[in-house]
Amino acid sequence: MGYRYQQLERELIEQISSGRIPVGSKLPSIRLQCQQTGFSKATVIHAYERLEAAGFVEVRRKSGYFVSAQQDAEPGLAAIEPTLPQVMTEPHLIDMSDVMRDIMTHNAAFDIAPQMDKRSQRPVGITDLNRCLARALRQQAGSAHQYYDEPAGLLSLRQQIAQRYQRLGCHVNEADVLITAGCQHGLSLALQSCCKPGDIVAVESPGFYGVLQLLESMGLQVLEIPVTAHEGLSIEALSNALGKWEIAACVVTPAFATPLGSVMPVNERKKLIQLAEQFGFTIVEDDIYADLSFGARQPPLKQLDQSQHVILCGSYSKSLSRELRLGWVIASHGQAALMGLKMVNILALSRFTQQGLVEYLNEGMYEKHLRKLKPLLKAQRDQLIELLFQFWQSLGEIRISQPQGGLALWVELEERFNVAACYLDARRQGIVITPGNLFTAQDQFKHCLRISFAHPWNDQRKEAIKRLGAILLKKGLS
């Protein structure tokens, strides 16, 4: 029944969610907990840190761990967490499938039943954003259309982004920030700046397919490092790999990594940075989901980065709008090289979209938007879990991740299933799925899939879940 820290963790989650340890109250001190449970200090610390990473508790300096508000737990679900195989093969050049292009062409990476509905209600936060963009267009300097945006991006936007990270304890300033055309663009520039063809790059497995595709197009070798639902990238596996291969970079999403939604505990983050220092590789951090934490917003890995080994990438695409095409790369040194790469790649960005966004941020509209969005996403996550239990009972045992943020669940079916085999059948019924094997270049996760809870569960999407269950039973057992 798992490790001791998991045992303690589950007990505490149950006590917190049942209200036996109420919101705002202090957890027993580490010493007291050791005495009460007989567990070692390391076990208790580990469990407490994981509760913190998951947003159940927060640390108050020199006072201890306190139960957070805004959190509830799913103790029932804790029993059906994914049990990922910890498989690792050698680094290799990869060839991604066409399925990903098909999914993108159908506009459906995050919607099981894509249906961009003109009539659907626009969230207030987006109406506000569009208003800010339109105002920026009206207020534009008369000759602005004749000038390119400066290479680093709009200064006021860089300041906003730097300040936001400063509030999270990061030592960054506007000169470190480079505005990009989204997070994928940032990852692309970051990897170009620290890798040359043939280099080995460590990635999460399962992990973001966009990174796998990027590595493929850059002629970089992929080394997939297993992740766990609770801790993300396995530091142990990475550490072993570093003994065998020379790794140029490690791409990691410490907060709500797609597809599992794992959050790296602080201790694991520290170990990762220590490894980067010891072995001299670059950590490319993908911070795109961190603003979508159902609990407190976690600082990025970059916050712990004293030795400048982390290049931090982020974007407003997931948390605000995929239409903005604005993201950032933060590298304390190497910023000039990144800017050079951006210039030869896309020269510049729209100034007016940046100006509109700055106004939006300045007026606190982004925070307001997030405050509305996050409970919505959480409710949609819960509904999705219910829908799966309701409609997929006949599929046998199902394991589901319990992300405390982000946009998607990871669902593991029994190993006899082949989700990818259902792709075309589902698409014929207007259902677009992201099979588990897209999140790896190794031969695994065929019985898994990612399901997004980014959209409201209207009748069409409920029906899609139901039908998909039937398709999986009919076609997925080949």
Place this chain on the structure above:
Amino acid sequence: MGYRYQQLERELIEQISSGRIPVGSKLPSIRLQCQQTGFSKATVIHAYERLEAAGFVEVRRKSGYFVSAQQDAEPGLAAIEPTLPQVMTEPHLIDMSDVMRDIMTHNAAFDIAPQMDKRSQRPVGITDLNRCLARALRQQAGSAHQYYDEPAGLLSLRQQIAQRYQRLGCHVNEADVLITAGCQHGLSLALQSCCKPGDIVAVESPGFYGVLQLLESMGLQVLEIPVTAHEGLSIEALSNALGKWEIAACVVTPAFATPLGSVMPVNERKKLIQLAEQFGFTIVEDDIYADLSFGARQPPLKQLDQSQHVILCGSYSKSLSRELRLGWVIASHGQAALMGLKMVNILALSRFTQQGLVEYLNEGMYEKHLRKLKPLLKAQRDQLIELLFQFWQSLGEIRISQPQGGLALWVELEERFNVAACYLDARRQGIVITPGNLFTAQDQFKHCLRISFAHPWNDQRKEAIKRLGAILLKKGLS
């Protein structure tokens, strides 16, 4: 006094501009011209084609050459055309200077006295464009912010771009068009699709610094092919080079190539395509300035491309707005590979900017905008030439290109000058120059500079030209 075709060409320009051969009238047939002048048929054809390329005359099928409207000539200037050295060195990896970054950071690639003035009048065409963009924002589907644009770009924009080229005689359709974040982005994707590190790429010399920077960042070897003010890329030099080296691609701007504004005659274009067929290299065509022709809009090289050797890149940045960040790549095959490269690089573009632009194009506003812009640019070009004659007399002999389109002049001073040596002195006075040596990675064009006529010659910019003359005299003769 030059070749025979030049002699005939000058005589005809003089007769056309003096009105002795009026607009709409037919030039003597080639046979008759040969009889009257004693020149060979090849000489006459060459001269006629050059007049056509420069927009003085147009060909009517089976009828002959007719004098175009909208043209006037500067016979006085014909005598002071640039005489470019036809230097060519071996292919080599390059290292571009920081000056370019400085120029971009000062927002001044196309403005000698950058001063983005809030109070300056916005052209009607841009107010219209911004209105279309704002309307697209208002009319956006309610959940559009949750969906990425499809990988190839908005279908209706691709159709518009394809139709425009179809009207110019190109066999392209919307499936061949990939929307990009501008022309530089298109060039970047195009070169990625046809070159691997270490490959040799032929470029115009002097030529666009953005291409040189791109080749540097991609680890490609540069082979600079001399250009002439009248014919652009020297086909003879390229042909010789092809005998010596294996060239993977040739980047060429057949219409109003920066910095000289040369236009490749039809015959030279045909020869270029023949060479591509014979030696199996890809032609990457930069069509960004073609819409800014003071005469008729020339078809792209792609129009002659029966054998699919041309990848055509273009953008609305120069002819409409640098704020849009929208361009295109057209490759009849290899489109899937380009789309894959775009996806891993920037994933997608803003849908609303594309939707706004489509409405703008649909309503004929772009053509209307161009009809206003082009005479303005032509007048600004003439004013700039006058300003140079007025203020730079003390600099000795000056040679100036006579572009029949585009945004900039190429100015050759006497060889004793070093323009780049004046860069910082000029910048201290708010003057940003683009010295000739930026347009090459070889040690040449130090006595040259490009001067833009994209902006109105207000007092500040007139003063900048005057002051720059003084700076060149004081600091440029080191």
